[in-house]
Amino acid sequence: MIFGYPGAALCALYDAILDHEIRHILVRHEQAAAHAADAYARASGQAGVCLATSGPGATNLVTGIANAYMDSIPLVVLTGQVSSELLGTDSFQEADITGITMPITKHSYIVKQAADIPRIVKEAFYIARSGRPGPVLIDLPKTVLAEENVPLQTPVLQLKSYKVFSKGNHGQIVEAAKALATSQKPVLYIGGGVVTSGAEAILKTLTETANIPVVTTLMGIGALPYQHPNFLGMVGMHGTVAANYAVHECDVLLAVGVRFDDRVTSGLNHLFATKAKVIHIDIDPAEIGKVVRAHIPIVGDARLVLEGISARLLSLEPPEVGAWRRQIRQWQEEYPLRHHTVGSLSPQKIIATIGEIAGGEAIVTTDVGQHQMWTAQYYPATRPRHFISSGGLGTMGFGLPAAIGAQVAAPEKTVFVIAGDGSLQMNIQELATVTQHALPVKIALINNGVLGLVRQWQKLFFAQRYSHCQLTGNPDFIKLAAAYGIPGLRVTADDQVEAALREAVACPGPFLLDFVISPEEDVFPMVPPGKEITEILGR
Amino acid sequence: MLHTLAVLVENHPGVLARVAGLFARRAYNIDSLSVCQTDHPAISRMTIAVNGDDQVIEQVSKQLHKLVAVHKVTDLTGQPTVDRELALIRIKVNNDTRLEIMKTVDIFRGRVVDMGRTNITVELTGDGEKIDAFIKTIHNHGILELVRTGTITIIRSEI
Numbered sequence: 001m002i003f004g005y006p007g008a009a010l011c012a013l014y015d016a017i018l019d020h021e022i023r024h025i026l027v028r029h030e031q032a033a034a035h036a037a038d039a040y041a042r043a044s045g046q047a048g049v050c051l052a053t054s055g056p057g058a059t060n061l062v063t064g065i066a067n068a069y070m071d072s073i074p075l076v077v078l079t080g081q082v083s084s085e086l087l088g089t090d091s092f093q094e095a096d097i098t099g100i101t102m103p104i105t106k107h108s109y110i111v112k113q114a115a116d117i118p119r120i121v122k123e124a125f126y127i128a129r130s131g132r133p134g135p136v137l138i139d140l141p142k143t144v145l146a147e148e149n150v151p152l153q154t155p156v157l158q159l160k161s162y163k164v165f166s167k168g169n170h171g172q173i174v175e176a177a178k179a180l181a182t183s184q185k186p187v188l189y190i191g192g193g194v195v196t197s198g199a200e201a202i203l204k205t206l207t208e209t210a211n212i213p214v215v216t217t218l219m220g221i222g223a224l225p226y227q228h229p230n231f232l233g234m235v236g237m238h239g240t241v242a243a244n245y246a247v248h249e250c251d252v253l254l255a256v257g258v259r260f261d262d263r264v265t266s267g268l269n270h271l272f273a274t275k276a277k278v279i280h281i282d283i284d285p286a287e288i289g290k291v292v293r294a295h296i297p298i299v300g301d302a303r304l305v306l307e308g309i310s311a312r313l314l315s316l317e318p319p320e321v322g323a324w325r326r327q328i329r330q331w332q333e334e335y336p337l338r339h340h341t342v343g344s345l346s347p348q349k350i351i352a353t354i355g356e357i358a359g360g361e362a363i364v365t366t367d368v369g370q371h372q373m374w375t376a377q378y379y380p381a382t383r384p385r386h387f388i389s390s391g392g393l394g395t396m397g398f399g400l401p402a403a404i405g406a407q408v409a410a411p412e413k414t415v416f417v418i419a420g421d422g423s424l425q426m427n428i429q430e431l432a433t434v435t436q437h438a439l440p441v442k443i444a445l446i447n448n449g450v451l452g453l454v455r456q457w458q459k460l461f462f463a464q465r466y467s468h469c470q471l472t473g474n475p476d477f478i479k480l481a482a483a484y485g486i487p488g489l490r491v492t493a494d495d496q497v498e499a500a501l502r503e504a505v506a507c508p509g510p511f512l513l514d515f516v517i518s519p520e521e522d523v524f525p526m527v528p529p530g531k532e533i534t535e536i537l538g539r
Numbered sequence: 540m541l542h543t544l545a546v547l548v549e550n551h552p553g554v555l556a557r558v559a560g561l562f563a564r565r566a567y568n569i570d571s572l573s574v575c576q577t578d579h580p581a582i583s584r585m586t587i588a589v590n591g592d593d594q595v596i597e598q599v600s601k602q603l604h605k606l607v608a609v610h611k612v613t614d615l616t617g618q619p620t621v622d623r624e625l626a627l628i629r630i631k632v633n634n635d636t637r638l639e640i641m642k643t644v645d646i647f648r649g650r651v652v653d654m655g656r657t658n659i660t661v662e663l664t665g666d667g668e669k670i671d672a673f674i675k676t677i678h679n680h681g682i683l684e685l686v687r688t689g690t691i692t693i694i695r696s697e698i
Contacts, residue, residue, distance in 0.1 A: 098553070099556070102556065102557060102560050103560060103564045106607070107607040110553075127607060159607065160610070161548075161549060161607060161608060161609055161610040162607050284605070285601050285604070286598065286601035286602050286604075286605055288601075289594065289597065289598075290598060
């Protein structure tokens with residue numbers, strides 16, 4: 001499965017594709033190939049593969065590679081390159097793509113001879129998927145691709161210097177179990193690493209047997225079902241009040257597969273969870289102690305380590321958390337997520353209705369902005385790999401190509417992309433990809449005619465001086481979709497939401513819903529940047 | 540505090556760029572770096588002197604270790620080590636100063652490796668402080684050119 005776009009340097013490779021059973025999705029911009037491969041990986045748990053030609057084709061991948069790198073997504077990136085003898089001469093469509101992507105790839109290769117390709121491809125997939133996953137780039141000079149009669153040997157990995165830590169130190173696991181058993185206010189702080197390692201079952205066991213409340217990061221959404229009584233919601237800038245208070249007040253913080261991003265800690269690392277003994281589980285040793293000091297660091301695979309802790313806890317008395325749970329319930333009742341709707345159409349209601357109709361079975365991808373945060377708050381994801389969003393890099397334009405990748409990975413599933421009008425236009429050319437490959441993705445456009453999150457910051461922190469966030473040249477999105485052969489419907493009031501969504505889902509092909517909302521809708525709660533986690537606006 | 544890291548890496552083109560790039564993008568400061576092949580032709584050893592507190596050095600080591608081409612990272616700081624640096628220094632001389640400078644070179648156990656009418660070239664090995672001291676001593680005579688390798692470090696054997 002390859003998402004790609006051909007070019008001069010790749011002619012030999014594209015010629016060979018015709019003779020093999022490799023599915024290829026032709027995108028309309030290479031950035032979309034990288035995002036689609038990225039979302040394919042997130043939805044399937046396999047590595048995603050994207051392909052672009054030399055020079056501009058390769059540089060167009062850069063944002064997509066950075067996106068996958070920040071969210072630790074396994075990606076194998078194939079780029080065409082000019083002929084070996086022209087390398088370094090500023091020849092036509094030459095770009096030093098391994099140099100350009102060095103800070104945003106886990107590893108990269110420039111292939112010297114075709115005979116090395118089997119080994120390099122095998123190594124690339126292994127590196128991309130193992131340990132902390134990430135993108136691996138293989139640069140393929142035209143001359144290498146044109147070699148004929150190449151002797152192909154069974155590839156043998158030559159990775160003596162590459163090590164993966166997986167099991168976790170036994171003594172530390174025992175310490176962690178003891179700390180949990182003697183705690184009175186424990187919290188599980190869950191991130192994307194739990195999804196990557198497939199630790200959702202053991203997470204559910206652990207939270208239920210020891211009655212420990214769970215908060216997740218954006219990347220951890222779906223690791224525990226939204227409706228689970230122990231789930232407090234997302235933590236951080238737009239997290240729930242209960243989740244943020246719980247992290248602030250807890251006495252043991254079991255942080256699993258998280259990296260204490262500044263969208264969680266507000267960048268105030270010394271003020272984060274100060275009352276807690278921090279247990280930090282991560283497969284990447286460099287994450288331990290990078291941002292917040294860990295009292296009990298455990299380097300290892302989230303699933304294996306949690307299984308170890310859980311087994312150990314069985315032989316100990318479970319923690320006495322009755323008072324803590326009552327305190328949390330009080331916060332939840334006092335500060336529930338509230339619709340702050342000002343117009344006739346509530347964005348929160350749109351998301352919640354998508355959740356009701358999809359019943360948690362749909363895969364939802366998002367772009368980046370207010371609609372993303374509303375989705376994170378209100379979409380009731382019931383399982384991992386069903387909420388797909390650009391977390392670390394925050395890439396506008398991710399949503400539509402991500403929906404393409406997710407739909408290809410899971411053809412039997414309903415795939416929604418929840419997009420903003422700013423973000424959608426960053427990769428709107430991919431509507432043609434949707435049509436060409438008959439992908440039945442449902443596009444829920446939350447259209448406020450502005451860059452909503454930027455406008456919200458300007459409203460709250462820049463005295464309502466709205467600078468260049470008005471998207472007044474927006475097209476008629478229904479007509480635009482129609483031009484690509486995609487039917488659509490405009491929705492302007494709450495009472496039309498459900499019927500419109502049902503019509504979209506009933507349509508056998510792709511569908512666009514243009515939800516026109518007020519530009520005054522804001523995302524709350526909000527911890528202002530640089531403020532303490534407890535200084536929440538819009539409680 | 541200055542730390543010395545011994546880093547064993549794959550002897551491939553591009554590995555130095557990966558290491559140097561890592562220092563640049565994570566805003567770590569390299570004080571000196573020296574690198575050459577080891578007795579194993581597939582492996583090079585880098586000696587990197589880097590400034591930072593313990594937390595920074597821990598991050599540097601861990602991030603270095605994440606590079607696929609890196610075999611091993613050892614922080615040699617605080618361990619008994621032999622540290623050596625090589626310097627080649629071309630110094631201005633005339634008939635009045637030549638003997639005095641050569642005497643100084645002797646005191647520092649350096650060697651004169653090239654001699655011209657108006658300048659001499661001195662080879663000096665030692666730890667960084669010794670080379671600093673020599674440079675300070677002969678500075679007034681005029682240094683025409685100076686090149687230092689950066690420190691290389693090896694652990695002392697147990698007695």
